[in-house]
Amino acid sequence: MDEVSRAVINFTRERDWDQFHSPENLAKSITIESGELLECFQWGSNFDKKEVCRELADVINYAILLADKLDVKIEDIVMEKLEENSKKYPVNKSKGNSKKYTEL
Amino acid sequence: MDEVSRAVINFTRERDWDQFHSPENLAKSITIESGELLECFQWGSNFDKKEVCRELADVINYAILLADKLDVKIEDIVMEKLEENSKKYPVNKSKGNSKKYTEL
Amino acid sequence: MDEVSRAVINFTRERDWDQFHSPENLAKSITIESGELLECFQWGSNFDKKEVCRELADVINYAILLADKLDVKIEDIVMEKLEENSKKYPVNKSKGNSKKYTEL
Amino acid sequence: MDEVSRAVINFTRERDWDQFHSPENLAKSITIESGELLECFQWGSNFDKKEVCRELADVINYAILLADKLDVKIEDIVMEKLEENSKKYPVNKSKGNSKKYTEL
Numbered sequence: 001m002d003e004v005s006r007a008v009i010n011f012t013r014e015r016d017w018d019q020f021h022s023p024e025n026l027a028k029s030i031t032i033e034s035g036e037l038l039e040c041f042q043w044g045s046n047f048d049k050k051e052v053c054r055e056l057a058d059v060i061n062y063a064i065l066l067a068d069k070l071d072v073k074i075e076d077i078v079m080e081k082l083e084e085n086s087k088k089y090p091v092n093k094s095k096g097n098s099k100k101y102t103e104l
Numbered sequence: 105m106d107e108v109s110r111a112v113i114n115f116t117r118e119r120d121w122d123q124f125h126s127p128e129n130l131a132k133s134i135t136i137e138s139g140e141l142l143e144c145f146q147w148g149s150n151f152d153k154k155e156v157c158r159e160l161a162d163v164i165n166y167a168i169l170l171a172d173k174l175d176v177k178i179e180d181i182v183m184e185k186l187e188e189n190s191k192k193y194p195v196n197k198s199k200g201n202s203k204k205y206t207e208l
Numbered sequence: 209m210d211e212v213s214r215a216v217i218n219f220t221r222e223r224d225w226d227q228f229h230s231p232e233n234l235a236k237s238i239t240i241e242s243g244e245l246l247e248c249f250q251w252g253s254n255f256d257k258k259e260v261c262r263e264l265a266d267v268i269n270y271a272i273l274l275a276d277k278l279d280v281k282i283e284d285i286v287m288e289k290l291e292e293n294s295k296k297y298p299v300n301k302s303k304g305n306s307k308k309y310t311e312l
Numbered sequence: 313m314d315e316v317s318r319a320v321i322n323f324t325r326e327r328d329w330d331q332f333h334s335p336e337n338l339a340k341s342i343t344i345e346s347g348e349l350l351e352c353f354q355w356g357s358n359f360d361k362k363e364v365c366r367e368l369a370d371v372i373n374y375a376i377l378l379a380d381k382l383d384v385k386i387e388d389i390v391m392e393k394l395e396e397n398s399k400k401y402p403v404n405k406s407k408g409n410s411k412k413y414t415e416l
Contacts, residue, residue: 001105001178001179003179004178004179004182004183007182007183007186008182008186011186011189011190014195014199015193015195015198015199015200015201016199016200017198017200017202019200020202020251020252022149023145023149023151023156024145024148024149024151025250025251025252027138027141027142027144027145027156028142028145028246028249028250028340029250030138030141030142030160030163031135031138031139031141031142031243031246031343031347032243032244032246032247032250034131034134034135034138034163034243035135035239035240035242035243035244035246035343036240036243037131037134037135038131038132038134038135038236038239038240038243039240040131041127041128041131041132041236042233042236042237042240042410043228043233043410044128044228044233045126045127045128047127047128049174052127052131052170052174053174053176053181053184054181054184054185054188056134056167056170056171056174056181057181057182057184057185058185059134059138059163059167060164060167060178060181060182061182061185061186063160063163063164063167064182066156066160067160070153070156070157070160072157074105074108074164075105075107075108077157077158077160077161077164078108078111078112078161078164078165078168079108079111080157080158080161081158081161081162081165082111082112082115082165084158085115086115089119091118091119094119094121095118095119095120096119096120096121096123097119098121098124098354098355124355124356129354129355129356132236132350132353132354133354135239135243135347135350136347136348136350136351136354138347139239139343139344139346139347139348139350140344140347142340142343142344142347143344145340146306146337146340146341146344147306147332147337148332148337202250202251209313209386209387211387212386212387212390212391215390215391215394216390216394219394219397219398222403222407223401223403223406223407223408223409224407224408225406225408225410227408228410230357231353231357231359231364232353232356232357232359235346235349235350235352235353235364236350236353238346238349238350238368238371239343239346239347239349239350242339242342242343242346242371243343245339245342245343246339246340246342246343248339249335249336249339249340252336253334253335253336255335255336257382260335260339260378260382261382261384261389261392262389262392262393262396264342264375264378264379264382264389265389265390265392265393266393267342267346267371267375268372268375268386268389268390269390269393269394271368271371271372271375272390274364274368275368278361278364278365278368280365282313282316282372283313283315283316285365285366285368285369285372286316286319286320286369286372286373286376287316287319288365288366288369289366289369289370289373290319290320290323290373292366293323294323297327299326299327302327302329303326303327303328304327304328304329304331305327306329306332
């Protein structure tokens with residue numbers, strides 16, 4: 001993943017795009033790309049795997065750039081969130097249950 | 105990243121949540137979480153770094169689950185997309201330019 | 209607005225698209241179109257008014273269809289929400305303040 | 313609808329929130345609220361009608377504010393888009409077909 005992150009960041013640097021990549025603009029970009037990902041499923045659950053992978057890659061691309069801009073490691077923030085979620089969603093309460101923690 | 109992916113997938117398995125995680129539902133979840141990420145910037149560019157990291161982690165969490173469900177590696181799909189983008193956005197045309205490839 | 213709603217619903221009926229318009233699919237469609245609206249502002253606050261109007265129209269188009277599917281009037285649900293919001297955001301507490309009601 | 317629009321705009325004016333309502337921030341707000349609408353359908357097609365109406369109202373609320381800020385009438389932009397769409401989606405080609413016009 002380190003290598004991939006470097007490739008993503010380097011792609012941006014070569015094009016001098018860093019000037020556009022404020023955290024706010026990257027958050028917008030993640031949302032825009034996730035809308036395109038969702039479009040793969042607009043009318044139902046069938047999907048074109050290749051297309052879904054392309055849109056998912058765009059979401060992750062901007063997620064890598066935002067993590068870099070915030071100077072955090074993706075691995076660290078995901079592990080921290082998992083720990084937080086394990087308190088919100090204890091196994092015994094949430095097993096087989098899709099309810100939000102506020103309703104558990 | 106492999107370790108983080110395993111932790112995310114394991115978190116879900118322990119709670120028997122796999123039944124809710126169709127590709128379509130995961131795409132919706134990525135979009136929902138990216139909306140919460142965007143909310144950190146709703147009224148301007150100032151942001152609470154801790155909060156942004158938490159929401160970004162949620163986006164990546166579902167991205168990991170979707171890649172797993174599609175049986176692809178995040179590293180692979182991002183590298184493939186970078187290669188595609190390098191054709192859409194050649195350095196000489198796109199340097200310092202935020203225009204979409206359709207307008208370059 | 210009644211006339212516009214009828215035109216939107218009729219457009220759909222003529223194309224026999226009602227079969228695709230479950231509330232869930234319409235909610236996805238509203239989100240997808242709002243992502244396209246946001247794309248008009250991806251890299252900053254400058255915008256192409258014509259393009260913004262086109263994307264905003266798409267959002268409203270699906271909002272009209274969802275309200276119709278739910279058998280509610282847009283005017284009614286907006287007025288009800290305003291009343292609810294006026295309790296969450298009393299003028300004296302929220303004047304000139306963009307904070308969420310949970311933080312007021 | 314005119315009356316509803318006036319109520320929405322007045323709600324904002326009373327709270328002196330106009331200063332936060334740049335077109336960009338309103339576009340973000342529409343996207344954020346549509347994510348909350350989508351959350352009503354995160355794990356499937358079942359939904360709580362009351363909750364869906366509340367979130368849909370939030371989307372429309374910001375759509376009204378954005379139309380006002382752009383100095384256009386919702387009715388006009390929707391009718392213009394319908395006309396445009398009727399060319400992209402002629403009845404004979406699109407009847408009973410959910411394909412995008414680019415694939416028709």
